[in-house]
Amino acid sequence: MAARNDILFRVARRRSSVRRARNLLHAVAGDWSIGQETLAEAELVLSELVTNALRVPVPGDRLVEVRIARLPEDGVLRLEVGDAGGGKPEVRTPSEDETGGRGLLLVDALAHRWGYEPRPSGIGKTVWAELKTPDIAPEPEGTEVAAITVRAGQRVRVWGEWLTVRGLHAERHTSDSEAHVVLHLDDGPGLRITADSPLTVQADPPPRSGDGAWRDAPRRK
Known part of the structure; x- marks a missing residue:
């Protein structure tokens, strides 16, 4: 894959889209010189963000938007996942007998920082997370x-x-x-x-x- 600063794609609201998002992350990892440790953490974060977006109660024909970007001047890998739903993503501390609800807890632990913002279209939100990647390669001069x-x-x-x-x-x-x-x-x-x-x-x-x-x-x- 040719070197570039970001990739933007949309995935359907199905479970297999989590794997597709991870595959595209792996596709740019080599060109961007992302280390294996950071790649493993980014894979977990991206999986949780996409999984959460798939669970948002919106019509089934609404796609989930994913953006993977490198910010070499800041030494950061940025992951963005947008959905058409409302609400405010919040970190929960589930009880021991709960089987879910730990996604953002994991994101909060692995990411350098994360947050959310309204989508430019005015419908839904984009949840983003940034991981420190000091060895990320810039676009060749x-x-x-x-x-x-x-x-x-x-x-x-x-x-x-x-x-x-x-x-x-x-x-x-x-x-x-x-x-x-x-x-x-x-x-x-x-x-x-x-x-x-x-x-x-x-x-x-x-x-x-x-x-x-x-x-x-x-x-x-």
Whole structure:
């Protein structure tokens, strides 16, 4: 999955949605450098927030909105779950014979801080929790260069994502006065652009064998 600062999705009001939310959390954990301990705690918190939202008495066709975001400047992973119900979420201390009611107690124990706020639509609320994650990775910085200077192994910003250049070659046709570069990326189709087009590349990419190797395509006669 390409690096980004948040993901927003909606889930149906069914029990399997808790697992889906956890799976999406795991999907971004690697890109964001979330440690295993924090990931385990975030998984518990997100599960409780989604479970609570599913229990809110609202029509069954109302979806639950989930947002997972990283705030690297604050060293925080933020989890948000919105539902169409009213009420105020409060931490309870259930008796020993009660089987439920401990969800927010767990959230309160694991989260750096948490709270709730009205949804922008005016219907329902969003319950959020933030977990301290000092090693969370920020969005990679980039610098703008001409396409012809890009090297294999670098990561480029294309179609709104950071993709790795697996290979590339230059093209020039007699019927076309402009030179072109074709980038072979790790996801999606190849990208053919003019050699002097600006591309944003990730600063200081990790070294790879074969960096800087150009493979010139045969020119048409």
